[in-house]
Amino acid sequence: MKPLEGxxxxxxxxxxxxxxxTHFLTLQGADVVKIEAKGRGDNLRYxxxxxxYDGMAPAFINVNAGKRSIALDLKSKGGREVARRxxxxxxxxxxxxxxxxxxxxxxxxxxxxxxxxxIIFCSVSGYGQTGPYRDYxxxxxxxxxxxxxxxxxxxxxxxxxxxxxxxxDTYTGTLAAMAIISALLRRERSGKGQYIDIAxxxxxxxxxxxxxxxxxxxGHLLPxxxxxxxxxxxxxxxxxxxxxxxxxxxxxxxxxFEALAxxxxxxxxxxxxxxxxxxARANPDNRDRIRARLQQIFLERTxxxxxxxxxxxxxxxxxxxxxxxxxxxxxLDSRGLKLPIRIDGLPDRQDVHVLNAGFVVDVDQPxxxxxxxxxxxxxDAVLGELGxxxxxxxxxxxxxxxG
Numbered sequence: 001m002k003p004l005e006g007x008x009x010x011x012x013x014x015x016x017x018x019x020x021x022t023h024f025l026t027l028q029g030a031d032v033v034k035i036e037a038k039g040r041g042d043n044l045r046y047x048x049x050x051x052x053y054d055g056m057a058p059a060f061i062n063v064n065a066g067k068r069s070i071a072l073d074l075k076s077k078g079g080r081e082v083a084r085r086x087x088x089x090x091x092x093x094x095x096x097x098x099x100x101x102x103x104x105x106x107x108x109x110x111x112x113x114x115x116x117x118x119i120i121f122c123s124v125s126g127y128g129q130t131g132p133y134r135d136y137x138x139x140x141x142x143x144x145x146x147x148x149x150x151x152x153x154x155x156x157x158x159x160x161x162x163x164x165x166x167x168x169d170t171y172t173g174t175l176a177a178m179a180i181i182s183a184l185l186r187r188e189r190s191g192k193g194q195y196i197d198i199a200x201x202x203x204x205x206x207x208x209x210x211x212x213x214x215x216x217x218x219g220h221l222l223p224x225x226x227x228x229x230x231x232x233x234x235x236x237x238x239x240x241x242x243x244x245x246x247x248x249x250x251x252x253x254x255x256x257f258e259a260l261a262x263x264x265x266x267x268x269x270x271x272x273x274x275x276x277x278x279x280a281r282a283n284p285d286n287r288d289r290i291r292a293r294l295q296q297i298f299l300e301r302t303x304x305x306x307x308x309x310x311x312x313x314x315x316x317x318x319x320x321x322x323x324x325x326x327x328x329x330x331x332l333d334s335r336g337l338k339l340p341i342r343i344d345g346l347p348d349r350q351d352v353h354v355l356n357a358g359f360v361v362d363v364d365q366p367x368x369x370x371x372x373x374x375x376x377x378x379x380d381a382v383l384g385e386l387g388x389x390x391x392x393x394x395x396x397x398x399x400x401x402x403g
Contacts, residue, residue: 016044026065
């Protein structure tokens with residue numbers, strides 16, 4: 001039995017951060033009912049340049065596998081009544097509208113508590129439900145800029161650099177899922193629900209804690225270090241190898257450097273005054289000479305040869321791969337990270353994979369084998385569970401409350 005089996009989530013969220021949070025809950029066994037707008041549904045269904053995937057875009061598949069969908073007009077009397085009944089049977093409500101929208105719809109935290117005492121209510125927004133930026137619109141790339149994230153990658157002198165994937169949305173959704181599970185545990189112990197306020201801005205700063213906290217402690221920022229890593233040591237970075245490949249090494253501590261020297265077959269590095277001690281390797285005056293010397297050595301073999309040799313020596317090193325190479329690497333096959341799912345109607349192929357939660361447990365492994373829903377696909381089933389008979393469902397459709 002998965003840890004969240006038997007729990008229902010009323011998911012009013014859309015696009016990415018909110019749906020990613022409920023995706024993690026789905027993988028842990030929760031019944032997530034996705035409330036979508038009639039017609040097009042979640043705009044994430046249409047994200048990307050390939051119009052053949054409209055309605056079931058890869059970005060949508062990524063965070064909605066295993067959920068159920070009901071399409072409602074929340075401005076209609078019947079649609080709001082369906083939402084009220086759904087909330088009354090839910091353990092968790094998740095929403096990522098602009099602050100104040102749920103209140104205008106009549107589904108703010110206080111209203112939900114009246115419908116379902118002890119409910120967990122999670123709001124996800126750009127800058128939180130309080131503060132001067134409360135009403136500012138925000139998407140991932142905007143918050144990457146306003147949070148300082150664009151300023152920390154690259155080398156000194158570079159302009160702002162966007163992280164090449166929606167890092168803000170991804171970590172915000174991860175934090176939201178953790179907060180919801182923590183609130184569920186708290187309710188199990190106290191019997192009380194909780195309101196959770198998740199801000200993309202906050203999550204972005206926490207994601208950068210390795211740089212933000214040193215600034216708060218020392219009063220100045222660590223320098224941008226490109227591919228070297230923020231230790232800024234010449235023995236921690238990316239090197240070219242034979243055949244055009246690249247290798248990343250991370251020999252920071254003395255024992256790691258000793259393993260590196262032995263794995264490279266150049267034990268003389270351990271007695272050379274230029275490289276023998278941590279102090280010498282950290283000296284800025286020595287950095288370029290050390291790196292040039294290592295670079296010459298790395299060009300003697302391919303990155304895969306060096307990876308194997310350095311691994312056997314106990315030195316931290318790894319081949320720099322493309323994302324496609326990493327996803328297809330055989331090391332993942334035993335980890336349960338890729339979940340096979342069939343999605344009928346997709347162009348090119350219907351048997352695809354989505355990613356699992358990213359951790360392995362000894363029993364009740366997370367995951368799902370159900371595809372993401374079509375817009376409103378489970379409407380009749382959900383309405384039946386909420387107590388509507390066939391005549392009442394037909395009336396809702398006639399009213400236009402349900403898609």
